[in-house]
Amino acid sequence: MIPLVFYVLLASAMFAIGLYGLLTQRNGIKLMMCIEILLNSAIINLVAFSAYLPNVNGQVFALFAIAIAAAEAAIGFAIMIALYRVHGTIELDKINALRW
Amino acid sequence: MYQDYAYLIVGLPVLAFVLTIFLGWRLPKGGGFLTVLATFAGFILSFQIFREIYPNNEIVHQSMHWFASFNVGILIDPLAIVMLLMVTFVCTLIHTYALGYMEGDPGMARYFAEASLFTAAMLGLVFSDNLLQLFIFWELVGLCSYLLIGFWYRKPSAASAAKKAFLVTRVGDVMFLAGIVILYTNMVKLNLVLPEGAYLLQFQTIYDSLALIPPDQLTWIALLLFGGAVGKSGQFPLHVWLPDAMEGPTTVSAMIHAATMVTAGVYLVARMFPLFYAAPDALMVVAYIGAFTALFAATMGLVMFDIKRVLAYSTVSQLGYMMAGLGFGAAVGATAVGVSMFHLIGHSFFKALLFLCAGSVIHAVATNDMREMGGVLRSMKWTGLTMLAGSLALAGFPLTTGFFSKDEIIILAFESGAFGFGWIPYLFVILAALLTAIYTFRLWFLTFDGEPRSDYHKHESPWIMLGPLVVLAVFALFMGMPSQGAFYDYVGNNFDHFGVDFEELAYIGGHHVDHPYVQKPLIFWLLPIIAGVGGLIIAALFYSRWKRFDPSMITSEKDPIRKILLKAYYQHEIYTLWFAEKVVYGLALVSNMIDLKIIDGAVNKISAVLVGVGGTLRKLQTGVIQNYITAIVLGLAVLLILIQLATMEVAI
Numbered sequence: 001m002i003p004l005v006f007y008v009l010l011a012s013a014m015f016a017i018g019l020y021g022l023l024t025q026r027n028g029i030k031l032m033m034c035i036e037i038l039l040n041s042a043i044i045n046l047v048a049f050s051a052y053l054p055n056v057n058g059q060v061f062a063l064f065a066i067a068i069a070a071a072e073a074a075i076g077f078a079i080m081i082a083l084y085r086v087h088g089t090i091e092l093d094k095i096n097a098l099r100w
Numbered sequence: 101m102y103q104d105y106a107y108l109i110v111g112l113p114v115l116a117f118v119l120t121i122f123l124g125w126r127l128p129k130g131g132g133f134l135t136v137l138a139t140f141a142g143f144i145l146s147f148q149i150f151r152e153i154y155p156n157n158e159i160v161h162q163s164m165h166w167f168a169s170f171n172v173g174i175l176i177d178p179l180a181i182v183m184l185l186m187v188t189f190v191c192t193l194i195h196t197y198a199l200g201y202m203e204g205d206p207g208m209a210r211y212f213a214e215a216s217l218f219t220a221a222m223l224g225l226v227f228s229d230n231l232l233q234l235f236i237f238w239e240l241v242g243l244c245s246y247l248l249i250g251f252w253y254r255k256p257s258a259a260s261a262a263k264k265a266f267l268v269t270r271v272g273d274v275m276f277l278a279g280i281v282i283l284y285t286n287m288v289k290l291n292l293v294l295p296e297g298a299y300l301l302q303f304q305t306i307y308d309s310l311a312l313i314p315p316d317q318l319t320w321i322a323l324l325l326f327g328g329a330v331g332k333s334g335q336f337p338l339h340v341w342l343p344d345a346m347e348g349p350t351t352v353s354a355m356i357h358a359a360t361m362v363t364a365g366v367y368l369v370a371r372m373f374p375l376f377y378a379a380p381d382a383l384m385v386v387a388y389i390g391a392f393t394a395l396f397a398a399t400m401g402l403v404m405f406d407i408k409r410v411l412a413y414s415t416v417s418q419l420g421y422m423m424a425g426l427g428f429g430a431a432v433g434a435t436a437v438g439v440s441m442f443h444l445i446g447h448s449f450f451k452a453l454l455f456l457c458a459g460s461v462i463h464a465v466a467t468n469d470m471r472e473m474g475g476v477l478r479s480m481k482w483t484g485l486t487m488l489a490g491s492l493a494l495a496g497f498p499l500t501t502g503f504f505s506k507d508e509i510i511i512l513a514f515e516s517g518a519f520g521f522g523w524i525p526y527l528f529v530i531l532a533a534l535l536t537a538i539y540t541f542r543l544w545f546l547t548f549d550g551e552p553r554s555d556y557h558k559h560e561s562p563w564i565m566l567g568p569l570v571v572l573a574v575f576a577l578f579m580g581m582p583s584q585g586a587f588y589d590y591v592g593n594n595f596d597h598f599g600v601d602f603e604e605l606a607y608i609g610g611h612h613v614d615h616p617y618v619q620k621p622l623i624f625w626l627l628p629i630i631a632g633v634g635g636l637i638i639a640a641l642f643y644s645r646w647k648r649f650d651p652s653m654i655t656s657e658k659d660p661i662r663k664i665l666l667k668a669y670y671q672h673e674i675y676t677l678w679f680a681e682k683v684v685y686g687l688a689l690v691s692n693m694i695d696l697k698i699i700d701g702a703v704n705k706i707s708a709v710l711v712g713v714g715g716t717l718r719k720l721q722t723g724v725i726q727n728y729i730t731a732i733v734l735g736l737a738v739l740l741i742l743i744q745l746a747t748m749e750v751a752i
Contacts, residue, residue, distance in 0.1 A: 019733065022726070022729055023726055023729060023730055023733070024726075026726075031725075092724070092725060093724055096723055098723070099722070099723035
């Protein structure tokens with residue numbers, strides 16, 4: 001059996017990658033992908049601990065999280081398309097109509 | 101039993117006010133008959149109360165708690181009952197006359213509503229049992245005066261006259277209020293233990309505690325209260341509003357600015373007479389200002405051509421007589437109140453009569469200018485003859501009401517001089533008596549005698565207007581003789597009902613009452629008669645059909661004295677153009693500067709600093725999500741590290 005620490009390391013690595021992307025990227029789509037990576041790293045943690053604890057609650061939560069992440073992605077992409085139609089770009093630092 | 105319904109004396113006119121203001125426009129004649137009925141009912145009620153209390157020399161006093169240490173109450177003593185009778189009687193006649201005079205005016209309902217309110221307020225002022233309530237009604241009559249002077253508010257001169265009257269009397273009212281406040285604080289300081297049902301500002305309480313208040317405070321209080329009276333009663337130097345107030349309908353001039361409201365100041369001084377008596381310096385100020393006003397206004401009455409203006413200056417002058425009469429009380433004691441009030445009552449009859457006659461003439465002739473009248477007697481017999489009666493009374497022709505009332509004041513002036521209070525007031529009042537006779541008959545001859553000087557409308561007024569004139573004329577001629585003695589007794593002893601000890605008050609004031617009897621020379625008894633009759637003859641020689649001299653013989657257009665008088669001593673120039681527009685405007689500019697630069701400046705500076713700081717801090721909100729996330733992550737990291745360190749230290 002793969003030791004728990006490997007899963008935690010994988011999840012940490014994914015979290016770090018996602019966070020890095022989130023902080024450095026300006027493209028809306030890329031940001032959404034980074035958020036997905038962050039979310040999935042959390043889900044991996046949930047499933048891993050669930051399997052080692054013998055408790056299925058974590059896996060149930062994982063399924064819920066995936067379902068809600070799908071809904072979130074759908075709304076997010078819809079916003080991006082709408083933004084693109086109005087501004088002709090999804091570079092978020094270009095969209096500053098309401099800024100001082 | 102009628103005295104239980106005393107509140108109705110004010111209640112009925114208030115009811116008439118409410119009815120006419122809301123329903124008057126639907127009623128015939130603007131609901132004026134309601135006003136007449138309410139006032140007449142007030143007269144009947146006052147008369148019945150008078151008949152109840154006069155035989156046993158009682159007073160009526162009812163009071164109820166209002167709030168804190170104040171009450172509302174009704175006090176009907178001799179001083180108040182004579183005023184109540186006079187106000188209700190004269191107002192009834194004037195309202196009746198107004199039914200004819202205001203006929204066809206689109207604002208008739210408004211006129212009668214405001215007239216009812218005025219009547220109610222005036223009656224409330226008269227029978228107040230405490231100074232605060234009196235002040236409230238005092239302000240209310242001032243408001244009604246403002247409303248009625250500006251009755252024809254579309255006329256700019258009427259609107260500005262109303263404003264002037266309101267503002268000038270306000271100067272006096274502020275002094276009055278200050279006097280009340282100082283009196284109240286002094287009374288509070290005494291820590292009086294009041295009997296059940298007594299309140300601090302009740303007249304009874306004030307009279308009782310006069311001996312305990314420091315005399316210098318008393319002088320200030322008396323002077324401030326007199327300041328209020330100066331404003332309301334048109335005494336020098338606050339008399340300027342009264343001639344301008346003639347812009348209102350003539351009935352208003354007769355009711356408010358001759359017979360009733362302007363006497364409120366005299367009534368106030370009479371009501372507070374014990375206080376003034378304990379402060380003889382203030383009383384001397386009253387005497388000098390009154391006597392000076394009597395002469396000063398009479399000189400201006402001599403040259404005016406507007407019939408109502410002559411009467412207005414005459415009113416100012418006669419009010420001066422009343423004030424002076426009260427002032428002479430310093431020498432002769434409380435009898436002065438009786439004498440002065442007698443002149444007040446008599447004056448309100450004949451001055452209301454004169455104004456109503458003038459109104460009748462103006463109604464027919466449609467001008468105020470006496471130069472365009474002349475010979476009016478031919479078409480208006482009744483008006484002319486009743487006005488002659490009023491003129492005789494005003495001039496103090498022997499055996500008319502004015503003769504008995506005014507001459508008594510001149511006698512007081514003489515006694516006051518003989519007791520060492522100065523002869524100047526005597527000089528003023530005797531000269532003013534001569535001038536009064538001259539200007540009164542100049543008015544009468546110019547209007548009613550001679551040939552018509554313009555093509556005016558010749559017709560007599562309707563009987564609804566003439567009726568009141570006849571009644572008033574009878575009173576102006578014949579009231580004086582039978583009632584004089586009884587009146588002096590009744591009103592002069594008013595303060596006995598309150599247990600006022602005038603000798604004690606005189607002691608506080610530092611003067612004594614019992615002077616030796618002064619031998620009065622024969623010429624002294626004759627002088628007032630000579631002044632009255634002599635004035636008549638002089639006026640006749642200059643202005644009537646028996647004319648021997650022409651006014652141009654002693655004066656001309658270029659005569660500087662005449663110019664000064666016609667310009668009313670340049671008061672308009674001094675008060676309005678110099679004082680209001682230069683001094684007050686300059687002060688206003690300076691205050692405006694202070695307000696803009698210092699007060700507003702400070703506020704603006706503080707807000708500018710805050711706006712600047714906010715503008716800088718606002719830049720933190722970049723609107724770039726990455727910046728926020730960075731902040732969140734860094735913050736979380738720092739927090740986690742700190743927690744870690746903390747737990748480690750605990751472990752160590």
